[in-house]
Amino acid sequence: MIKLDDVSYSYDGTDLLHGISMHLAKGSFHFLTGPSGAGKSTLLKLLYGELTPTKGMVSLENQDLRGLDRDGVAMLRRYVGIVHQDCQFLDHLNLWDNVTLPLRVASEPTKPQDVADLLGWVGLTSRVEATPPELSGGERQRAALARAVVMSPEVVIADEPTGNIDWEMSKKLLSLLIELNKMGKTILIATHDLALIRAAKSEVAARVLRISNRQVIQAGADL
Numbered sequence: 342m343i344k345l346d347d348v349s350y351s352y353d354g355t356d357l358l359h360g361i362s363m364h365l366a367k368g369s370f371h372f373l374t375g376p377s378g379a380g381k382s383t384l385l386k387l388l389y390g391e392l393t394p395t396k397g398m399v400s401l402e403n404q405d406l407r408g409l410d411r412d413g414v415a416m417l418r419r420y421v422g423i424v425h426q427d428c429q430f431l432d433h434l435n436l437w438d439n440v441t442l443p444l445r446v447a448s449e450p451t452k453p454q455d456v457a458d459l460l461g462w463v464g465l466t467s468r469v470e471a472t473p474p475e476l477s478g479g480e481r482q483r484a485a486l487a488r489a490v491v492m493s494p495e496v497v498i499a500d501e502p503t504g505n506i507d508w509e510m511s512k513k514l515l516s517l518l519i520e521l522n523k524m525g526k527t528i529l530i531a532t533h534d535l536a537l538i539r540a541a542k543s544e545v546a547a548r549v550l551r552i553s554n555r556q557v558i559q560a561g562a563d564l
């Protein structure tokens with residue numbers, strides 16, 4: 342379980358996030374919303390260890406992320422799969438090599454059939470040779486999801502995964518995330534897309550969190 346205890350974060354001496362305590366229970370499905378600039382991406386980065394809190398503690402299975410040694414960081418990378426807002430692909434590598442990169446970085450074997458199944462699951466079997474610039478927005482997002490789950494993480498964190506894609510593709514991506522949740526994965530999605538949240542709530546018991554006044558609050562049922 343990932344947990345924040347009284348976490349504050351500031352880029353410039355003034356707290357952007359202040360005194361936040363929350364946890365992602367195993368198997369839960371959360372949305373994180375709030376106005377542009379409220380700190381959604383920052384909060385996600387704290388949760389997956391890219392940023393260190395100015396104050397307070399982020400822990401994974403009760404272990405402070407700040408104290409993680411090399412093995413601990415490797416465990417964190419396995420535990421949490423991330424769909425970055427801008428996908429963050431290597432443009433000179435094809436889709437297959439981008440999706441399997443986390444395995445090579447972690448010195449894990451690439452099992453071709455597993456990767457082929459994964460790419461089939463996201464509907465990209467015919468695009469394995471394409472490089473990221475040759476992919477459409479929806480293909481890139483599905484490839485980013487495939488890369489996020491290639492190491493079978495327990496938690497998937499997605500930052501605005503439907504920001505640049507149309508509604509049909511957004512629903513497709515959502516259905517993949519719901520499928521993962523039904524397999525027991527913990528899901529956290531930062532989004533502005535209220536239609537996406539409503540669509541998810543008709544299928545899963547999703548909780549909606551909102552960043553407001555530097556705090557994380559439970560969003561109202563009205564949304």
Ligand SMILES: Nc1ncnc2c1ncn2[C@@H]1O[C@H](COP(=O)(O)OP(=O)(O)OP(=O)(O)O)[C@@H](O)[C@H]1O
Nearest residue numbers: 352353357375376377378379380381382383384533
């Ligand atoms: N590396 C950084 N250095 C300084 N300020 C930053 C940095 N990253 C983000 N900020 C600022 O922190 C604030 C919150 O940014 P963040 O990206 O977390 O917000 P957000 O809620 O995800 O926004 P959006 O919905 O527009 O993606 C913004 O004012 C942003 O300019």
